[in-house]
Amino acid sequence: MTESQEVVRPSGLTGTGPTWDSEAFRSGIEHCVQDFIDAQAAWLTDLGEDARRLVEHARVSVSGGKRFRASFCWWGHLAVREPGGQSEAQALLRACASLELLHASALVHDDYMDASDTRRGRPATHRAFEALHAENGWNASAEQYGASAAILLGDLLLSWSDELLRTCGLPAEQVLDALRYFDLTRTEVVTGQFLDVSAQARGTTDVDVAMQVVRYKSAKYSIERPLHVGAALAGATPTVIDQLTGFGLPLGEAFQLRDDLLGVFGDPVVTGKPAGDDLSEGKRTVLIALALQGLPSPEREHLDGALGRPLSAAEVSELQALIRRSGADQQVEEMITGLTDRALTALAAADIRDEARAVLRDLAAAATQRTV
Numbered sequence: 001m002t003e004s005q006e007v008v009r010p011s012g013l014t015g016t017g018p019t020w021d022s023e024a025f026r027s028g029i030e031h032c033v034q035d036f037i038d039a040q041a042a043w044l045t046d047l048g049e050d051a052r053r054l055v056e057h058a059r060v061s062v063s064g065g066k067r068f069r070a071s072f073c074w075w076g077h078l079a080v081r082e083p084g085g086q087s088e089a090q091a092l093l094r095a096c097a098s099l100e101l102l103h104a105s106a107l108v109h110d111d112y113m114d115a116s117d118t119r120r121g122r123p124a125t126h127r128a129f130e131a132l133h134a135e136n137g138w139n140a141s142a143e144q145y146g147a148s149a150a151i152l153l154g155d156l157l158l159s160w161s162d163e164l165l166r167t168c169g170l171p172a173e174q175v176l177d178a179l180r181y182f183d184l185t186r187t188e189v190v191t192g193q194f195l196d197v198s199a200q201a202r203g204t205t206d207v208d209v210a211m212q213v214v215r216y217k218s219a220k221y222s223i224e225r226p227l228h229v230g231a232a233l234a235g236a237t238p239t240v241i242d243q244l245t246g247f248g249l250p251l252g253e254a255f256q257l258r259d260d261l262l263g264v265f266g267d268p269v270v271t272g273k274p275a276g277d278d279l280s281e282g283k284r285t286v287l288i289a290l291a292l293q294g295l296p297s298p299e300r301e302h303l304d305g306a307l308g309r310p311l312s313a314a315e316v317s318e319l320q321a322l323i324r325r326s327g328a329d330q331q332v333e334e335m336i337t338g339l340t341d342r343a344l345t346a347l348a349a350a351d352i353r354d355e356a357r358a359v360l361r362d363l364a365a366a367a368t369q370r371t372v
Helices: 022-047 049-062 067-077 087-113 125-136 142-166 174-200 208-235 237-263 284-292 298-306 313-326 328-349 354-368
Strands: none
Touching: 022 049, 022 087, 022 142, 049 087, 049 125, 049 142, 049 298, 067 087, 067 208, 067 237, 067 354, 087 125, 087 142, 087 174, 125 142, 142 174, 174 208, 174 313, 208 237, 208 284, 237 284, 237 313, 237 328, 237 354, 284 298, 284 313, 284 328, 298 313, 313 328, 328 354
């Protein structure tokens, strides 16, 4: 038995209520993705040093994180029924881990498109390969080499996410049902990312447009669709799937709005990203759209003109003060509260197992009240 098989019990529950060990679950997911990469490395590394580097950066890309997507997938399944034994629980764990490979793929591509320097306190993939090129004095452009590596690694992780779900070990009929939601997830997140890129290119500051980006770039693939994948693997009815949407979609929106606040006001020591990173990347978030609406003309123009360029610590601090003066941060906090309340109301009425309802309530708090 592998270590990842040891850390997750078939139900994740004991006694009269939920006793889910979230740390053990995250450890199990970590072992699943690393075991999967080990299997790929067994033949890929025979292709030479370049292939070995790609595999090692895949390992880095999938390591760590909050594992929210895997967690919501797991509890989407347990909302309908418990796994039937240790073997089925391990297969479900692999299915949940496939969503973390998808997430890693999105982050690698997102970091390149946003020209981010770091991810979780480490160099972003394109920066790491760019530095490798420069250190070795290779031909052509170091920047282009880094870009190429990030695009290809993201594509590889995306391909692997599908492979891990298809080969998770659960019955083919259940996996096929889940793959329908997984396919939707990938289409939505790619389209949502393009909506975001386009909004930034046009300098769009409309709140409705920003909320559409929130919904399709993050909310659905972070919480709603993982719940659907897990529930489909358990044989959920269309009614239960709809009820999970009532919980998962507003919660996913609240989750991303919290991320937007952290992208401007988060502590770099905690987030692993530079202070005000979203400002220098020029992200047209709901927070920024509300701030631009709420500021008088000279300050609005100053904030709008500062977005998307390198900023000193003093400039970041000044822009943070402007946003606070606009009241946008408090408006977003109120939106987070309202969306979370709507999600919890839907959760309370959903026809799901009470043990799962309790843990999903805790996960909702962790997703919306976090500092990273």
